[in-house]
Amino acid sequence: MKRKIVVDHLCRVEGHGGITVELDGDVVSDVQFQVFEGLRLVEGLVRGRRYEDVSQIVSRICAICSVAHALTSLKATEEASGIESSPQTVRLRDLMYRGENIESHALHLFFLAIPDYLDYAGAAEMAADHREAVALGLRLKQLGNAIQETIGGRAVHPVNAILGGFGKLPSFDQLISLQRRLRQGMVDCEAAVDLFTTLPSTEYCQIDTTYAAKRSPDPYGYYPGDEIVVRSNEGSEVYDPGDYRAVIREETVPYSHAKLSLHKDKPFMVGALARLAIDHDRLSSRARHAVRMLGLPLPSGNPMDNNKAQMVELVIDVEHALLTVEQLIDEGLQQEKPIAIHPRADTGTAVTEAPRGLLIHSYTYDSDGRVVAADVVTPTAMNAASMENHFRHAVEQSVEKDLPELKRKLEMIARAYDPCISCSVHLVRKRHAI
Amino acid sequence: MSRPNVGIFGLTGCAGDQLVILNCEDRFLHIIAALNIRDFAMASSDNDSACDLDLAIVEGAVLSRRDEEQLERIRARSRILVAIGTCAVWGGIAAMDGDTDRSQLVRDIYGECGEQFDTTPARALHEIVGVDLNISGCPIEEEEFLSGISNLLNGDLPIAPTTPVCAECKMREYNCLLTERVDMCLGPLTLGGCNARCPGLSIGCVGCRGPVDDANLESVTALFMENGFGREDIARKLRTFAGLRVVAHTLSEDES
Numbered sequence: 001m002k003r004k005i006v007v008d009h010l011c012r013v014e015g016h017g018g019i020t021v022e023l024d025g026d027v028v029s030d031v032q033f034q035v036f037e038g039l040r041l042v043e044g045l046v047r048g049r050r051y052e053d054v055s056q057i058v059s060r061i062c063a064i065c066s067v068a069h070a071l072t073s074l075k076a077t078e079e080a081s082g083i084e085s086s087p088q089t090v091r092l093r094d095l096m097y098r099g100e101n102i103e104s105h106a107l108h109l110f111f112l113a114i115p116d117y118l119d120y121a122g123a124a125e126m127a128a129d130h131r132e133a134v135a136l137g138l139r140l141k142q143l144g145n146a147i148q149e150t151i152g153g154r155a156v157h158p159v160n161a162i163l164g165g166f167g168k169l170p171s172f173d174q175l176i177s178l179q180r181r182l183r184q185g186m187v188d189c190e191a192a193v194d195l196f197t198t199l200p201s202t203e204y205c206q207i208d209t210t211y212a213a214k215r216s217p218d219p220y221g222y223y224p225g226d227e228i229v230v231r232s233n234e235g236s237e238v239y240d241p242g243d244y245r246a247v248i249r250e251e252t253v254p255y256s257h258a259k260l261s262l263h264k265d266k267p268f269m270v271g272a273l274a275r276l277a278i279d280h281d282r283l284s285s286r287a288r289h290a291v292r293m294l295g296l297p298l299p300s301g302n303p304m305d306n307n308k309a310q311m312v313e314l315v316i317d318v319e320h321a322l323l324t325v326e327q328l329i330d331e332g333l334q335q336e337k338p339i340a341i342h343p344r345a346d347t348g349t350a351v352t353e354a355p356r357g358l359l360i361h362s363y364t365y366d367s368d369g370r371v372v373a374a375d376v377v378t379p380t381a382m383n384a385a386s387m388e389n390h391f392r393h394a395v396e397q398s399v400e401k402d403l404p405e406l407k408r409k410l411e412m413i414a415r416a417y418d419p420c421i422s423c424s425v426h427l428v429r430k431r432h433a434i
Numbered sequence: 435m436s437r438p439n440v441g442i443f444g445l446t447g448c449a450g451d452q453l454v455i456l457n458c459e460d461r462f463l464h465i466i467a468a469l470n471i472r473d474f475a476m477a478s479s480d481n482d483s484a485c486d487l488d489l490a491i492v493e494g495a496v497l498s499r500r501d502e503e504q505l506e507r508i509r510a511r512s513r514i515l516v517a518i519g520t521c522a523v524w525g526g527i528a529a530m531d532g533d534t535d536r537s538q539l540v541r542d543i544y545g546e547c548g549e550q551f552d553t554t555p556a557r558a559l560h561e562i563v564g565v566d567l568n569i570s571g572c573p574i575e576e577e578e579f580l581s582g583i584s585n586l587l588n589g590d591l592p593i594a595p596t597t598p599v600c601a602e603c604k605m606r607e608y609n610c611l612l613t614e615r616v617d618m619c620l621g622p623l624t625l626g627g628c629n630a631r632c633p634g635l636s637i638g639c640v641g642c643r644g645p646v647d648d649a650n651l652e653s654v655t656a657l658f659m660e661n662g663f664g665r666e667d668i669a670r671k672l673r674t675f676a677g678l679r680v681v682a683h684t685l686s687e688d689e690s
Contacts, residue, residue, distance in 0.1 A: 009475060011475045011476075011478065011479035011481065012475075012476065012477065012478065012479050013476075014449050014476065015444075015449060016444075036498075036500060036552075037446060038445070038446030038495075038496075038497030038498040038500070038501055038528075038552075038553065039446075039497060039498075039540065039551065039553045040446060040497060040527070040528040040556070041528070041536070041539050041540070041543070042527070042528075043539075043543070044531055044539050045527060045528070045530055045531050048670065049670060050667060050670075053640075053670075053671065053674065056640050056642075056674070057527055057674065060447075060448050060450075060526070060527045060572065061448060062448050062449070063448040063449050063450030063451075063453045063573065064449065064453060066448070066450070107453075107456060111456065111477060112477075115479075121478045121479045121480030122474075122477050122478030122479065122480070123477065124466040124471060124477065124478065125478065125480065127463060127466065131463070134463070135463070138459040138460075138462055138463075139459070141456075141457075141459055142457075142459040142460070145457055145459070153631065153632070153635050153637075154631065155454075155457055156450045156453055156454060156457070156573045157450060157572060157573060157642070159631060159632050159635060159637055159640075160635045160637065162637060167632075167635035167636045167637040168634075168635040168636055252544045252545055252548070254550065257551065259544075411479075422447070422448050422449055
């Protein structure tokens with residue numbers, strides 16, 4: 001007997017997408033993660049633009065990941081121009097990533113994901129019975145925004161990070177204020193981990209999963225470093241950023257405005273769970289404690305564990321941000337002026353870790369500093385094939401064959417991926433010969 | 435005042451304005467107490483997609499027939515419709531390059547698959563339906579949004595900014611980036627309300643809030659050209675957030 005599970009419009013995610021799974025008996029005959037977000041075709045927009053205009057345009061690809069888009073673009077353009085950022089700039093940019101990650105994960109976990117576990121339609125509904133839990137999520141989210149505002153000048157679409165450095169550096173008083181908030185954040189993270197341990201288990205699917213993440217010279221850095229690591233049960237491979245097209249092959253499908261990404265013809269997963277799977281041997285003792293408390297196996301073959309992995313990252317990021325802010329307070333900030341950029345005809349490719357995973361920007365400039373070609377590969381686009389793979393196995397492995405229950409599981413898996421559908425729409429044309 | 439029925443919607447965009455609403459962390463619990471939010475897909479899975487709404491808040495530009503149909507449905511069920519963010523008010527970044535051949539671009543990116551995709555050139559909400567209030571910004575400013583909605587619901591006229599970023603910059607006595615550092619700062623042409631956020635960080639205004647009424651484009655363009663910028667680069671910069679696309683077109687035509 002043929003049956004069909006349809007999620008017309010996936011709620012509590014960023015953007016517009018849906019899921020369709022067709023069953024022939026107990027076997028899945030077709031699975032689709034559809035993206036019907038409109039096409040903005042950003043590639044056509046940045047071509048011909050001057051190098052200093054690019055980061056502000058591509059930041060608009062996505063609000064929740066706007067730090068990652070703006071800063072990956074700066075990193076790639078600086079690479080193309082042959083300049084290297086100062087250690088202070090790298091440190092401040094990484095701090096912005098922490099802020100973005102804290103905000104994004106707190107929003108996702110408390111507003112989008114946890115309501116499912118406790119059977120609420122959203123955080124507003126949940127607040128009626130669990131006001132403290134919602135207030136805790138709001139405080140963590142606000143902490144992430146405070147970091148982004150202090151260093152980046154604005155919580156959504158940061159303005160202060162520019163080519164070669166920053167417009168204005170934070171003041172001593174601002175850093176002290178961040179330090180105070182981050183200390184509260186450390187306490188809040190413990191409460192959040194405790195809350196997480198009380199949630200019902202979600203063993204919806206177990207399969208061997210291939211993970212990809214950037215590996216940083218320092219443990220768990222989101223901004224510095226460039227190596228792409230792909231890890232599967234066959235071992236790990238390391239790639240240079242410039243070879244990203246060898247890592248990722250994209251396929252167009254008629255039902256979605258996002259292309260499907262494959263590595264050696266197999267889906268792969270990026271994001272918090274992938275980062276932990278690849279960097280788990282370099283975690284702090286607090287982070288390792290959170291991993292144990294949450295009972296998170298690393299690596300994990302259950303996509304629902306991405307929620308736990310994001311919780312662990314909240315612990316990592318608040319601790320790391322506090323450490324950075326305290327170092328900046330102790331050592332003092334050097335009043336560095338942004339390094340001047342002299343355009344040249346070249347290509348620059350940069351890799352960073354956005355909240356939802358690996359993010360790649362690549363630009364080719366002409367000698368006047370105008371964009372000739374651009375390419376952006378986003379985490380949600382990379383995850384699309386992996387989501388479909390997990391949908392398929394979750395349905396086939398589910399003992400419960402009741403359609404509404406299967407539908408609920410599919411929605412929860414989709415949300416665990418924390419898809420950012422604005423990002424997933426393929427925005428740019430593949431590089432072409434100049 | 436009884437709790438008004440409210441819907442919050444996103445068409446095509448980055449969801450940044452809905453994110454600003456969710457970023458009102460201090461006031462979130464008050465907001466959900468004051469408003470009966472009936473339809474907000476980004477934040478809830480229990481949405482009534484048919485009920486009448488006292489207030490619809492819509493972000494994003496119209497970039498497909500799907501967006502257009504959704505907007506028309508929202509308008510039909512709502513007493514007041516508010517456009518939030520530069521995309522909804524002006525078309526946003528997707529509208530910056532109105533001349534590009536869309537079908538060719540889609541074919542280039544997606545191949546033959548792309549031919550069946552539902553895609554139209556970017557339009558602002560007011561190009562399709564009546565809009566009762568525009569709150570611009572990329573993203574919107576939290577205070578302007580909250581006071582605007584609060585005024586509307588209390589029967590007052592929202593107070594909208596009318597002066598350019600440049601005026602707010604002068605009030606704060608920031609150094610002028612146009613005259614002192616010869617940047618292509620769009621402050622004199624851009625709608626204020628951000629308290630000159632970027633010039634305050636020594637960064638030229640990029641025009642993300644859209645154009646201010648009665649901007650003196652001619653004089654500012656002459657100043658940019660005096661400072662060594664070419665017409666084409668000026669036109670592109672002005673078009674970035676689409677707000678100035680009409681005038682920017684005029685600029686390009688002058689050139690030819």
